Amino acid sequence: MELVFASHNENKVSEVRKILPPNFKIISLNDLNFFDEIPEDEETIEKNAIFKSNFIYEKFKINVFADDTGLEIKALNNLPGVKSARYSGLERDSSKNINKVLSNLGEESDRKARFKTVISLNFNGELKLFEGIINGKINYTPIGDNGFGYDPIFIPNNFNKTFAEMSLTQKNKISHRSIAINKLISFLGKVYD
16 A cells, blocks of 8 residues: 655654555655645644645645644643744754753653644545554653654653664654554554455
8 A cells, every 4th residue: 555644754754664564655755756845834733734634635636644743741831732843943953942842841840741643644535633642751861862853852651761762663662653653554454454
């Protein structure tokens, strides 16, 4: 089965390709030679995902899914949330985003946080949503070289290391994105049964 993943983020594309079974072929926007930025100006993670999948579906008339992910930190009133990628500015600088989170949290002891991913699938003209959430906490300093985004400061519940300290295989067993992707796989499996 061939699906377009409406993303230019090669880290995300690689992560998703490793989660999906071999009978799924993922095509990125770069593979489609589509290099324009799709606006992410919506007020919620869900609406951003829907906008992106609708945008590509209307342009190419192909089955497509898009995701949007946010880091929600309890002590920061669930910020950065929908603005996670641009928390420190429009340039999407992960190091600056991490520094801003750590600066805003300071010595706050309640460091509860969660990653939330919403996948919007446009499949044969129908729209479906799949959500993945993982709870955890924000570390006081960045640790680890793997992953991307906020991975160096996010420690999932029941673990004592950040996402960035885990291998991609380890992360994909528990991550918010893998939870949402597995719901997508389950849905597509039923469609093709």
